[in-house]
Amino acid sequence: MTTPVPEGYDPHAYAPFAVTVDLAVFTVREARLHVLLVERGQEPFRGRWALPGGFLLPRESAGDAARRELAEETGLGPGTVGALHLEQLRTYTDPDRDPRMRVVSVAYAALLPDLPEPRGGGDAASARWWDADAAGPLAFDHDTILADARDRIGAKLEYTCLATAFCPAEFTLGELQQVYETVWGVELDRPNFRRKVLSAPGFVQPVGGPPRRTGGRGKPAALYRAGDATALHPPLLRPPRTDASPSATEGHDR
Amino acid sequence: MTTPVPEGYDPHAYAPFAVTVDLAVFTVREARLHVLLVERGQEPFRGRWALPGGFLLPRESAGDAARRELAEETGLGPGTVGALHLEQLRTYTDPDRDPRMRVVSVAYAALLPDLPEPRGGGDAASARWWDADAAGPLAFDHDTILADARDRIGAKLEYTCLATAFCPAEFTLGELQQVYETVWGVELDRPNFRRKVLSAPGFVQPVGGPPRRTGGRGKPAALYRAGDATALHPPLLRPPRTDASPSATEGHDR
DNA sequence: CCCTTTATAGTCAGAGTGACTATTAAGAAG
DNA sequence: CTTCTTAATAGTCACTCTGACTATAAAGGG
Numbered sequence: 001m002t003t004p005v006p007e008g009y010d011p012h013a014y015a016p017f018a019v020t021v022d023l024a025v026f027t028v029r030e031a032r033l034h035v036l037l038v039e040r041g042q043e044p045f046r047g048r049w050a051l052p053g054g055f056l057l058p059r060e061s062a063g064d065a066a067r068r069e070l071a072e073e074t075g076l077g078p079g080t081v082g083a084l085h086l087e088q089l090r091t092y093t094d095p096d097r098d099p100r101m102r103v104v105s106v107a108y109a110a111l112l113p114d115l116p117e118p119r120g121g122g123d124a125a126s127a128r129w130w131d132a133d134a135a136g137p138l139a140f141d142h143d144t145i146l147a148d149a150r151d152r153i154g155a156k157l158e159y160t161c162l163a164t165a166f167c168p169a170e171f172t173l174g175e176l177q178q179v180y181e182t183v184w185g186v187e188l189d190r191p192n193f194r195r196k197v198l199s200a201p202g203f204v205q206p207v208g209g210p211p212r213r214t215g216g217r218g219k220p221a222a223l224y225r226a227g228d229a230t231a232l233h234p235p236l237l238r239p240p241r242t243d244a245s246p247s248a249t250e251g252h253d254r
Numbered sequence: 255m256t257t258p259v260p261e262g263y264d265p266h267a268y269a270p271f272a273v274t275v276d277l278a279v280f281t282v283r284e285a286r287l288h289v290l291l292v293e294r295g296q297e298p299f300r301g302r303w304a305l306p307g308g309f310l311l312p313r314e315s316a317g318d319a320a321r322r323e324l325a326e327e328t329g330l331g332p333g334t335v336g337a338l339h340l341e342q343l344r345t346y347t348d349p350d351r352d353p354r355m356r357v358v359s360v361a362y363a364a365l366l367p368d369l370p371e372p373r374g375g376g377d378a379a380s381a382r383w384w385d386a387d388a389a390g391p392l393a394f395d396h397d398t399i400l401a402d403a404r405d406r407i408g409a410k411l412e413y414t415c416l417a418t419a420f421c422p423a424e425f426t427l428g429e430l431q432q433v434y435e436t437v438w439g440v441e442l443d444r445p446n447f448r449r450k451v452l453s454a455p456g457f458v459q460p461v462g463g464p465p466r467r468t469g470g471r472g473k474p475a476a477l478y479r480a481g482d483a484t485a486l487h488p489p490l491l492r493p494p495r496t497d498a499s500p501s502a503t504e505g506h507d508r
Numbered sequence: 509c510c511c512t513t514t515a516t517a518g519t520c521a522g523a524g525t526g527a528c529t530a531t532t533a534a535g536a537a538g
Numbered sequence: 539c540t541t542c543t544t545a546a547t548a549g550t551c552a553c554t555c556t557g558a559c560t561a562t563a564a565a566g567g568g
Binding site for chain 4: 426428445471472
Binding site for chain 3: 539540541542543544545546547548549550551552553554555556557558559560561562563564565566567568
């Protein structure tokens with residue numbers, strides 16, 4: 001709180017709240033959106049998959065806790081984790097969301113380039129990537145959190161430069177377009193996508209000289225790296241849905 | 255948390271976290287953005303102004319707590335409060351944000367039409383509207399919360415129908431335009447604003463028949479009420495800042 | 509050497525927008 | 539009862555952006 005402090009407030013007089021972070025960690029693999037999940041080793045929801053997460057330490061902010069959990073779960077070094085995009089999504093406070101006790105959870109979303117399999121370094125013995133569409137019913141309210149996270153990521157691609165967070169340091173415009181197509185579940189016109197990305201100031205910058213990537217067949221593509229802008233002007237709007245597609249429902253954050 | 259549950263976890267073994275809500279309640283009065291503040295009656299920050307807020311009850315969600323606090327602070331009936339726009343902003347978790355103890359606070363933003371002076375019904379003896387630009391240094395980290403809330407509101411006006419939440423049930427397009435101009439701190443061209451609002455499906459609907467409002471001088475304006483849409487297609491984008499204006503800094507929410 | 513594949517360049521019509529001008533309908537001033 | 543002022547509403551026009559295309563370039567595979 002902050003404002004009306006009960007006289008002689010004693011922290012232990014109230015039933016304590018536990019505070020945790022939950023992470024929706026995304027990557028794009030093989031043209032599919034994937035999310036990092038851990039298998040629960042104990043009740044409740046033993047054997048079910050869940051978003052990685054954990055308790056806040058006594059003198060730790062939620063952002064720090066999220067970064068720490070992410071490092072434990074992915075096995076990435078703190079340097080790598082410090083650099084990646086981590087965004088606070090929303091806080092979940094339903095009194096019954098955890099059957100054991102009162103837990104409020106601050107949810108974060110993180111975006112990674114395609115990485116080798118995670119090594120469950122911490123408490124979670126088994127952590128692995130799941131196709132986000134195939135992620136079965138998760139523990140707790142994590143299905144809701146995951147759906148909210150997907151909505152938010154999709155919306156943010158429109159008006160921020162976030163998409164480059166899914167790409168390695170150097171990438172082609174085709175790879176960047178793949179990110180948009182995968183997250184939005186639509187196909188985009190290649191020349192138009194290219195025109196928009198290149199005309200948005202600070203979105204991408206060409207890699208020096210004439211280096212190119214030759215993946216397989218086809219003309220080699222020029223390489224780019226992320227620019228210094230964070231916002232996208234003008235925004236890159238999703239094509240309006242023509243019908244009820246199987247993708248995420250339209251959603252604003254409440 | 256949710257996932258790695260410490261074996262034999264005892265809630266009381268951890269230093270308990272207090273969980274509160276803080277509310278940034280906005281209205282537009284006399285072409286200025288106003289925010290509802292309460293004066294603190296005790297330490298810390300005694301005599302400073304702060305955002306209204308309070309502790310979550312043991313079996314209450316943050317959204318319910320926000321609605322309850324808002325009803326207490328504004329003196330509005332639960333029916334009115336139940337209908338208004340309340341949006342979760344972000345959660346503040348810095349370990350030192352409250353000098354007394356560990357408090358995490360879930361911040362909400364609420365938008366109201368211009369109302370009579372609030373009656374400090376609850377713990378807060380004195381609650382009143384402040385010009386949002388003149389709101390001095392607030393208690394705790396509430397300056398940060400207020401700034402974040404203004405950023406979010408301004409951004410949401412672009413791509414949602416939120417602006418009608420600042421207006422009474424029936425309003426003129428001039429009043430709606432005033433909301434945009436006040437929140438964004440810019441002037442908009444009247445015919446162009448009108449064209450955009452009327453062409454956005456579901457944003458506003460004309461009030462039946464030929465009723466009109468005659469405020470003072472000038473041709474009476476037609477009345478509208480909020481439509482059923484929540485999203486704005488196409489968005490109503492802020493004009494790009496030409497220079498460093500005195501208004502809020504450009505900002506996305508992280 | 510031709511075919512397929514992918515990247516890149518360019519074209520064109522329509523929608524949307526910003527900057528204007530014009531007209532209408534009220535109250536206020538004389 | 540004019541005339542002025544104010545505000546709402548209608549309409550115009552050039553410019554930009556966008557979606558839908560077509561065309562060309564540069565690689566690998568048969």
